[in-house]
Amino acid sequence: MPQKAPLLTPVLIGGCVIILISFAARASFGVFQIPVAEEFGWLRSEFSLAIAIQNLAWGIATPMFGAMAERFGDRRAIVLGALLYAAGLVLSSFAVTPGAMQLLEILVGFGIAGTGFGVILAVVGRAASDENRSLALGIATAAGSAGQVIGAPTAEFLLGFYSWQTVFILFAVAILATLMALPMMRSPRMASRAELEQSMGQALKQAFRDPSYSLIFLGFFSCGYQLAFITAHFPAMVTEMCGTPAPDGMLAAMGITTTSALGAVAIAVIGLANIGGTLTAAWAGKRWSKKYLLSGIYAARTVIAALFIALPITPASVLLFSAAMGALWLATVPLTSGLVAHIYGLRYMGTLYGFVFLSHQIGGFLGVWLGGRLYDLYGDYTLVWWVGVGVGAFSALVHLPIREKPMNALPA
Numbered sequence: 216m217p218q219k220a221p222l223l224t225p226v227l228i229g230g231c232v233i234i235l236i237s238f239a240a241r242a243s244f245g246v247f248q249i250p251v252a253e254e255f256g257w258l259r260s261e262f263s264l265a266i267a268i269q270n271l272a273w274g275i276a277t278p279m280f281g282a283m284a285e286r287f288g289d290r291r292a293i294v295l296g297a298l299l300y301a302a303g304l305v306l307s308s309f310a311v312t313p314g315a316m317q318l319l320e321i322l323v324g325f326g327i328a329g330t331g332f333g334v335i336l337a338v339v340g341r342a343a344s345d346e347n348r349s350l351a352l353g354i355a356t357a358a359g360s361a362g363q364v365i366g367a368p369t370a371e372f373l374l375g376f377y378s379w380q381t382v383f384i385l386f387a388v389a390i391l392a393t394l395m396a397l398p399m400m401r402s403p404r405m406a407s408r409a410e411l412e413q414s415m416g417q418a419l420k421q422a423f424r425d426p427s428y429s430l431i432f433l434g435f436f437s438c439g440y441q442l443a444f445i446t447a448h449f450p451a452m453v454t455e456m457c458g459t460p461a462p463d464g465m466l467a468a469m470g471i472t473t474t475s476a477l478g479a480v481a482i483a484v485i486g487l488a489n490i491g492g493t494l495t496a497a498w499a500g501k502r503w504s505k506k507y508l509l510s511g512i513y514a515a516r517t518v519i520a521a522l523f524i525a526l527p528i529t530p531a532s533v534l535l536f537s538a539a540m541g542a543l544w545l546a547t548v549p550l551t552s553g554l555v556a557h558i559y560g561l562r563y564m565g566t567l568y569g570f571v572f573l574s575h576q577i578g579g580f581l582g583v584w585l586g587g588r589l590y591d592l593y594g595d596y597t598l599v600w601w602v603g604v605g606v607g608a609f610s611a612l613v614h615l616p617i618r619e620k621p622m623n624a625l626p627a
Contacts, residue, residue, distance in 0.1 A: 226342040229399030230335040231358035237330040238362030240386040243370035245450045261313035263587025265320045266447045267580045272324025274576020277333035278569030289338045296329010304387035308380035337565030352549040353497020363486030371479040418563040427618045434613045436578040437606035443579030448586040450478030452596045460530045481537040488541025496546035505554045510614040517607035524600045
């Protein structure tokens, strides 16, 4: 009887460590919105634009790092990503003008691309066996959620003792420390003969001609819009639009006495709920149609977001929304990356998923930038929130016509 391939491999463990710390730093940026704006007197849209540029740079660089990893090796791409990430954080700590901060966030975005989903999921996907691939991708994605759980509260805690500049430098040190996991990231190339004979140009041409690839690309847009907007603006939104926790309530007993603390905790609750949600989605993706699961996730997000903004915003509704949205937060990632691998193969998964992820980050750029821009125009986040509800409904519909069958890797 053939021995079953193990689920937990050194590649998966090392990838989880890198992506956890990378996403902990990235998910904390919303906590810095108010401290940075208050120190320099910047408009909300100015720091928001810096985060938006970071998201866009991350998206643009993801297919570049995917191609680099497939051409020169995964570990070289990760090292370059970590160095750029740390350099961007350190240099950003010296920024005193909005323009400088916005320019330096390009470095941070490129760094996240080299240490994030595009490279790490491709390595994990290639190293995993067919029966374990969906769950392995889910575990790696859940590690990003775990980073979110610790990132925002850690930043909030450190800001109680240090300046935001010092916290940026501490995060840079943590990013460099992830390179200690690099020896574990040695992935065999589990690809078919047809995939190995196909050039990158042929694979890209084949995918770009396929309407299903375009639908996956379009559908991932709203995921980026919603996630980036909430990560960047939800702490500030909660601080300003939510009632103060009752002094004799359960939250106060847990030390959550201000709306600022509640905003940071909300981001952590989203990440905590998403660990279970992502693993459940990955498990479900092995058993049922990924496109229908994705459509259902986007439809559920749309309903949850609409209910939250339509009802009074209270500490209880903030935590309920965070738990519900968190369960669906990155549940799209193992399903979308798994869908790309299923249809187009493993050989150029990093590059092909990287281009799909670019759509995610274009959505992220618009979500973060529009959040700050419309806040400055109207004084709250209501309008930009409803835009997010609309794009969520669009994604729920656009996944339905996808052809979920493997495409033969033949020269285009």
